[in-house]
Amino acid sequence: NCGSITPGVLRSLIPYLQGIESFSLGLSYSLADADVFHFLDLLPSLTHVQLQYYLQFNTPRSVPPFPRLRSLSVKHPILDTRQDVDRFCVWIRRIISSSKLESLHLIGDASPFACGASVSFDGLGEHISKRHGPTIRHLNLGSAFLGLPSLQQLCQCCPKLELLRIALSLDTLTKFGMVSQGLTRLHTLELYVRNARRSLCNFNDSFISRAFQDAPKSLRQLSVDHTTWEVRGSAPWRSCLLFPAVRSTESTPPLGAMVYPRSRHERYLCEESTRSSTSMG
Structure with a gap:
């Protein structure tokens, strides 16, 4: 955060930042969107940006184009109403509309362990599919919720997608394998289930095997x-999931293409065990 940064201070930095490619700006209530966008517009080499979003009612009528922008990360507060989410999605879309975006990362204040009802970010998902489908590779929306139609469009229009992190419904989760077959480069997938009774969310090995048997190879x-499942070895994901997954807390997994679900606590124990063994040796 940078509460002491004023529009004048920001303008004074411009002559010294002409060659930078990456810039991160924290929260400053002294800066309006117009100040930040004007500043970014005067940095010709900028390709990676991280910003802090907060609600403003005096939004600028126009936003300068950022054609060189390739990666955008945005920190934002909890967005739990339709109006808040819509305003935030419009704000993001105005920044990236003219860029060939490769990476989008949303960093929310909400706990990643939160559950329950969520407002959809379908407008943002549809924009990414239509405007950035050919270029987007990393789409980390955190716990932002996408409905099935928006996810289907995303899978059809983003063939280069390698990493995807979103929230979805239980019904959409069970259909993910079928709708995602076009994502032939997807290697990392992180999902959060929302808008579902927690008593129905029993994600055991058998459920995962059935739900993702048609997932991209x-x-x-x-x-x-x-809870994380990892594929080890050279066999494709589809055939690996035909085997019963084995829970393992060992730092070195058995050889072969098997699936090992590991919670964060289990991974922490693995790392601690490895460090202890190394120090004793």
Whole structure:
């Protein structure tokens, strides 16, 4: 955060930042969107940007184009109403509309372990599919919720997608394997289930095997509500999931193409065990 940064201070930095490619700006209530967008417009080499979003009612009528922008990360507060989400999605779309975006990362204040009802970010998902489908590779929307039609469009229009992190419904989760077959480069998938009774969310090995048996063969790591399954070896994901998954807390997994679900706590124990063994040796 940078509460002392004013529009004048920001303008004074411009002559010294002409060659930078990456810029990160924290929260400053002294800066309006117009100040930030004007500043970014005067940095010709900029390709990677991280910004802090907060609600403003005096939004600029126009936003300068950022054709060189390739990666955008945005920190944002909790967005739990339709109006808040719509305003945020419009704000994002105005920034990236003229860019050939390769990576979008949303960093929310909400706990990743939160559950329950979520407002959809379908407008943002549809924009990414239509405007950035040919270029987007990393789409980390955090716990932003996408409905089935928006996800289907995303899978059809984004063939280069390698990493995807979103929230979805339980019904959409069970259909993910079928709708995602066009994502031939997808290797990392992290999903959060929302708008569902927690008593129905029993994500055991059998459920995962059935739900993702048609997932892309390129998929190597799957996480559902903080439990991770990893593919080891050369066999495709589809055939690996035909085997019963084995839970393992060992730091070195057995050889062969098997699936190992590991929670964050289990991975922490693995790392601690490895460090202890190394120090003793």
